[in-house]
Amino acid sequence: MQGLLLLVFAKMMHLPFIRNSQTTYTRTGIFGYWGNKGAVSVRFSFYGHMVCFLNCHLAAHMHNALQRVDEFEHILETQDFDIFDTPHVLDHKVVFWFGDLNFRIEDHGLHFVRSSINGGRLNLLWSKDQLIMMKKKEPFLQEFEEGPLNFKPTYKFDRKADTYDTSGKKRKPAWTDRILWRIKPKSLPSGEEEEEEGDDEKASTFTDNGQDEYPILVTQNTYTSVMSYGVSDHKPVIGNFTLELRKCFDTQLVHVTPVGEWSADQNALLTYTILEDFMSSTWDWIGLYKVGFKSASDYETFVWVRENELPEVNEVIEKSVDKNEIPLLSEEYVLGYYSTNLNSIVGLSDNFQILESKRAAVEGLVPKDINGINN
Numbered sequence: 001m002q003g004l005l006l007l008v009f010a011k012m013m014h015l016p017f018i019r020n021s022q023t024t025y026t027r028t029g030i031f032g033y034w035g036n037k038g039a040v041s042v043r044f045s046f047y048g049h050m051v052c053f054l055n056c057h058l059a060a061h062m063h064n065a066l067q068r069v070d071e072f073e074h075i076l077e078t079q080d081f082d083i084f085d086t087p088h089v090l091d092h093k094v095v096f097w098f099g100d101l102n103f104r105i106e107d108h109g110l111h112f113v114r115s116s117i118n119g120g121r122l123n124l125l126w127s128k129d130q131l132i133m134m135k136k137k138e139p140f141l142q143e144f145e146e147g148p149l150n151f152k153p154t155y156k157f158d159r160k161a162d163t164y165d166t167s168g169k170k171r172k173p174a175w176t177d178r179i180l181w182r183i184k185p186k187s188l189p190s191g192e193e194e195e196e197e198g199d200d201e202k203a204s205t206f207t208d209n210g211q212d213e214y215p216i217l218v219t220q221n222t223y224t225s226v227m228s229y230g231v232s233d234h235k236p237v238i239g240n241f242t243l244e245l246r247k248c249f250d251t252q253l254v255h256v257t258p259v260g261e262w263s264a265d266q267n268a269l270l271t272y273t274i275l276e277d278f279m280s281s282t283w284d285w286i287g288l289y290k291v292g293f294k295s296a297s298d299y300e301t302f303v304w305v306r307e308n309e310l311p312e313v314n315e316v317i318e319k320s321v322d323k324n325e326i327p328l329l330s331e332e333y334v335l336g337y338y339s340t341n342l343n344s345i346v347g348l349s350d351n352f353q354i355l356e357s358k359r360a361a362v363e364g365l366v367p368k369d370i371n372g373i374n375n
């Protein structure tokens with residue numbers, strides 16, 4: 001969405017266990033605002049635990065606290081994913097909710113707010129922070145946790161400076177930029193909320209939804225802002241979290257591996273094997289990636305997995321990669337099996353070295369000898 005960006009990075013070792021990633025967005029224009037307000041979210045299964053990140057930019061101005069809560073509720077109600085067991089944001093085991101939530105500090109005058117900040121007595125302001133106030137009133141907000149606001153309000157600064165707004169408007173500083181999280185409350189034990197007939201169905205809901213059986217522990221290590229940034233009239237906020245969880249699975253869905261030496265001097269070979277039944281498709285492909293790649297579409301080249309019929313589980317399939325598609329210079333690469341239905345890389349080979357091609361020198365890609373005529 002215009003003006004709202006959400007990027008997720010992962011260590012390569014976790015990639016094959018990040019599955020079913022989906023994104024969605026909401027414009028909150030219906031409330032009379034245009035352009036940059038709204039929300040974007042991404043959800044995925046992380047080792048079988050359903051995780052959702054939700055970035056919101058809510059309505060501005062002091063008097064709109066209630067509207068901000070309404071917008072947030074609207075976002076939670078309307079965002080949906082094409083996933084049967086976690087169609088909504090709050091169905092996810094862990095939700096991180098963050099962004100320019102735009103809540104302000106009520107009642108206190110500008111002078112009191114500034115002197116509390118300068119005197120390092122931030123706690124004097126907490127009880128008048130609108131989000132903290134709203135959490136007391138709204139049960140659904142209470143399910144979201146937040147660390148203590150031990151950093152200075154991150155709004156509003158003069159640009160390229162760490163002085164609060166000196167313009168004519170002299171806006172009161174506020175903790176507009178926040179990071180909260182929510183662990184899905186435990187479902188009631190089966191039988192407690194429904195009559196007998198419901199029991200069977202309930203049991204299967206529990207097993208399908210492996211995430212309900214294993215708890216996940218979220219610990220916030222730091223919650224702070226970075227004062228040295230000057231590009232915005234806000235300061236960025238950082239939250240560092242540790243997630244402790246029991247993996248619901250730790251084997252890849254597909255085993256993919258390069259065969260023999262790879263260089264652009266000859267066609268190369270790879271094999272892949274589907275290890276477990278999943279929604280594989282003839283639209284799946286295997287990409288060749290430089291180690292450190294940033295996105296699934298960042299491949300150097302790719303091959304379709306199979307043109308006609310899908311392979312059996314445990315069948316070893318060989319694919320050839322045209323030499324003209326192979327990079328000329330020696331570098332570290334990795335092969336990734338991309339599942340179109342799961343929107344993610346579900347199998348990753350070990351890193352391997354592509355050897356420098358004889359053609360590299362011919363095409364002038366290799367520096368000439370230090371005594372060569374070109375120096």
Ligand SMILES: *[C@@H]1O[C@H](CO)[C@@H](O)[C@H](O)[C@H]1NC(C)=O
Binds near residue numbers: 221240241
């Ligand atoms: C986050 O916190 C952990 C634990 O304190 C630390 O080991 C890690 O380096 C931190 N990560 C970043 C990016 O600061």
